[in-house]
Amino acid sequence: MSLLKLSITQLKALIEKKDIKPKEIVELYIKQAKKYQEKTNAFITFDEENIIEQVKELEKKLEKGFSGKLIGIPIAIKDNICTKGIKTTCASKILYNFIPPYDATVIEKLKVEGAIIFGKTNMDEFAMGSSNETSFFGPVRNPWDWERIPGGSSGGSAVTISAKQAPAALGSDTGGSIRQPAALCGVVGLKPTYGRVSRYGLIAFGSSLDQIGPFSRNIEDCALLLECISGYDPKDSTSINVDVPPYQKNLKKDIKGLKIGIPKEYFIEGVEEDIVKNIKNAINIFKDLGAEIKEISLPHTSYGIAVYYLIATAEASSNLARYDGVKYGYRAENIKDLKSLYIKTKKEGFGEEVKRRIMLGTFSLASGYYDAYYKRASKVRTLIKNDFLKAFEEVDAILCPTSPTTAFKLGEKTSDPIQMYLSDIFTINVNLAGIPSISIPCGFDKKGLPIGMQIIGNYLEEQKILNLSYAFEQNIGGFKYCPFEED
Amino acid sequence: MVEINKELVKYIASLARLEFDEDELDDFTKKFQRILEYVEQLKELNVDNVPPTYHVNINKNTMREDIVQPSLELSEILKNAPDKKESFFRVPRVVE
Secondary structure, eight states: OOGGGOOHHHHHHHHHTTSSOHHHHHHHHHHHHHHHHHHHOOEEEOOHHHHHHHHHHHHHHHHTTOOOTTTTOEEEEETTBOBTTBOOOTTOGGGTTOOOSSOOHHHHHHHHTTOEEEEEEOOSGGGOOSSSOSOTTOOOOBTTBTTBOOOSSSHHHHHHHHTTSOSEEEEEESSSTTHHHHHHHTOEEEEOOTTTBOOTTBOOSSTTTOEEEEEESSHHHHHHHHHHHBSOOTTSTTOOOOOOOOTTGGGGOOOTTOEEEEEGGGSOTTSOHHHHHHHHHHHHHHHHTTOEEEEEOOTTGGGHHHHHHHHHHHHHHHHGGGOSSSSSSOOOSSOOSHHHHHHHHHHHHSOHHHHHHHHHHHHHHSTTTTIIIIIHHHHHHHHHHHHHHHHHHHOSEEEEESOSSSOOBTTSSTTOHHHHHGGGTTTHHHHHHTOOEEEEEEEEOTTSOEEEEEEEESTTOHHHHHHHHHHHHHHHTOOOOOOOSOO | OOOOOHHHHHHHHHHTTOOOOHHHHHHHHHHHHHHHHHHGGGGGSOOTTOOOOSOOOOOOOOOOOOOOOOOOOHHHHHTTOSSEETTEEOOSOOOO
16 A cells, blocks of 8 residues: 555554654655646645755654654645745745744644644635635645635645645634635645634734644544644743643544534525535434434524624734835835835735735724724624524534535636635634634535535534544545545 | 725725725725625624624733743844845835
């Protein structure tokens, strides 16, 4: 069996037994990453020399008795997570040449466990998009159908998993940017509780919504990765000081008797028939596994998109003010005065969608509009959060589709921002509430495109949603995350 | 409902230090209008007695000991500067 088929948990076991060297794994994945790069465009930066250098350093450390949970595992990193000495562009012209002088906390944590930082993945510019089409470095294509988008914004990270360009990846999720591409690419993606994973070194988009999380082929790997990146970080004042459970070790706990809520607002017109069919099938599997199924209501669901596009953009308009061409990144040329420097730099450096969101956010916060837009949206956010809190008084987890559609075609939704925004209708409210949620594969539509389902948990209950996912995965005999047979 | 016209778009752009060419302005204004029409739906709800949620973090005040920590090297920081002189970022002249 090809080593490419092995999960990181399996690779880890082989390395621990010394049956295989980290170098062999990394070289294999370098070959695979390069083989598919032209087709997927999943990587923005792939510095082979740097990767080989990391392996050499790791080997030296191993000789001295170094150990960790991810020895020699290549992990692809979304290009909005700062990596010391490796270009970090946010898929924007405005940061096209930015080389961070420090590592994000999650990168430090991965390195402590012996992981290899394996290339920086493509994304929507500043994580603003649902199709990976707003990237300055060109769109990413979906391995299940090259004419289709992989979802976004973490499209590159999702694709590295389904094209086996990497065995694991990190992404970020502000309104669905991990879960939606995971669903559209047929892989596993988890957004942790807000504060579970440090955001230090994650280039900010919507600071009250952003979370970093893992992409993987299976639930075991997802649990292992989450375990490695979670935890308190004094450098992020919103990081939660609560112990990290051994998620992977606890996976096998029985799910009998757990109550799963099915929100009726998530099975509305516009959700593709095949998706509803496969979710219903999954519900039956959970019934067979001994879970209790209960219909619930999250009455303010439909307001989520409107709330999000006022709040996330307001936060973004403030966060993105720093890109003014002074300290780093792109600077407009032949400028005579400081104000023009700011304006021209932003005008030339940001893409259309980013400008639209800065504008919307600036409007939402502007004097005279603040109460009617930003503040009202923040009040409706309370109602959305309370819907979940009320639901979790009755159920342990909530099950619903991740996305109303499977992967759509390139260019299909680019002319109408609202159509694009609606792709996130089932993922956005989770960010507004700050709760954890996982997207896992649950079948295919008639076109052969992967379908994802979402399991949402209460605050800090990642373990519960992982255990439910694991039980489902074992029952169906694993996920088919990659469309190619030959590798 | 707020009517979005080119003048308002230009005003918001000036607040954000952005600028649009005349030929982009029509399309941008139209799409902006459409988004604002969409978010109008929030007015259906009565939120008079609902407190706003600005964040969902369980932390209260995050305090730390006031201890000097090592910071990044100046030379490292300046490596990314589009223009610099000695230990400073350089920008176009501000005062005549």
